[in-house]
Amino acid sequence: MQRRYLELDSMRGLAALMVVVYHYSTWHEQSLGYSSTTPLFNFWQGSLGVELFFMISGFVIFMTIGNKTSITDFAISRFARLFPAYWVAVIFTSILLLLAPIPGREITLVQAAVNLSMLQKWLGVPSIDGVYWTLAVELSFYFLIGLCALTNQLKNIVVWSACLLGAAILVWAAETYLALTTSNAIKHTFLLEYGNLFVAGIMFYLLILHRHGYRYHAIIGISLLVEALLRPEAAPIVSAFYVMFYLLYSNKIGFLQQKYLIYLGNISYSLYLIHQNFGYVVIDIMEQYGLANSISVLIAPCVLSILISSLMYEYVERPGIKFFKRFRAGVKQSGVQCS
Numbered sequence: 001m002q003r004r005y006l007e008l009d010s011m012r013g014l015a016a017l018m019v020v021v022y023h024y025s026t027w028h029e030q031s032l033g034y035s036s037t038t039p040l041f042n043f044w045q046g047s048l049g050v051e052l053f054f055m056i057s058g059f060v061i062f063m064t065i066g067n068k069t070s071i072t073d074f075a076i077s078r079f080a081r082l083f084p085a086y087w088v089a090v091i092f093t094s095i096l097l098l099l100a101p102i103p104g105r106e107i108t109l110v111q112a113a114v115n116l117s118m119l120q121k122w123l124g125v126p127s128i129d130g131v132y133w134t135l136a137v138e139l140s141f142y143f144l145i146g147l148c149a150l151t152n153q154l155k156n157i158v159v160w161s162a163c164l165l166g167a168a169i170l171v172w173a174a175e176t177y178l179a180l181t182t183s184n185a186i187k188h189t190f191l192l193e194y195g196n197l198f199v200a201g202i203m204f205y206l207l208i209l210h211r212h213g214y215r216y217h218a219i220i221g222i223s224l225l226v227e228a229l230l231r232p233e234a235a236p237i238v239s240a241f242y243v244m245f246y247l248l249y250s251n252k253i254g255f256l257q258q259k260y261l262i263y264l265g266n267i268s269y270s271l272y273l274i275h276q277n278f279g280y281v282v283i284d285i286m287e288q289y290g291l292a293n294s295i296s297v298l299i300a301p302c303v304l305s306i307l308i309s310s311l312m313y314e315y316v317e318r319p320g321i322k323f324f325k326r327f328r329a330g331v332k333q334s335g336v337q338c339s
Helices: 006-031 044-066 071-099 109-115 130-150 154-177 184-189 195-210 214-230 235-249 259-288 296-338
Strands: none
Touching (some): 006 235, 071 109, 071 296, 130 184, 195 214
């Protein structure tokens, strides 16, 4: 039975909080503007919470797929984890934007319908919420790691990780020094932009699992080098994330096991999905009624988003996961009986 790393739940909660605060402060000002308020502070670093999410995903997904009895089990578990909450978030956000349009973020019913597939990135349809871009990256990672499992290549994950990092460096060099371009679709599909973070997460899991291995340290170091090449301004903050994982490896991060952070980690997926446009609508309403100031435009949407996310977690995420577990168990049992 795989261990539950509560520290990772806390780290996920921190990542979610970083992104939420970033959107309600810095990004709201940059993309929509404040009419009656000014942001409390410039927190562009909060956007890097997404990169921490990717590292955690690499760790957890590799651990998960190694404990699944089949690729079908893995696919069903990922579907159950992603889609029920996502469908509710798409419907919630679509209704919200149709009833209370945000200038520059208008949507159509067709656009919303395509978004339900989570494939809008590859279909050339804009997401109804900007945060959904990360889901395309996650789906690509699931596809590639699933392909490794299907072809019995998980045992060679270090080699394939090195190949991915090498490809990312080559693409960066070609674009930087030869002025060549690589399509965004290719970059997303083959994780040439953010694959280094998933790789780092996988290597940290293997390092913790085996408790030694210079090659794991080497790949982790190269993945951080790729971060410095692709996103030099982000590298110092992301380096701190690497330190957090090394503390996890050294069993020295137990101080993160705080109930409120663990809870935020539990609801982080729903919170991530619904917070942005919902928060902007809340801020706009507050400004219309003269209720906005630097503190309130941060606290009010945060509290309301957390409340809605808690409901989604309790009544959508958890029941959805349980339903698909029962469904898979029923299919297996039927197969045994038929045989």
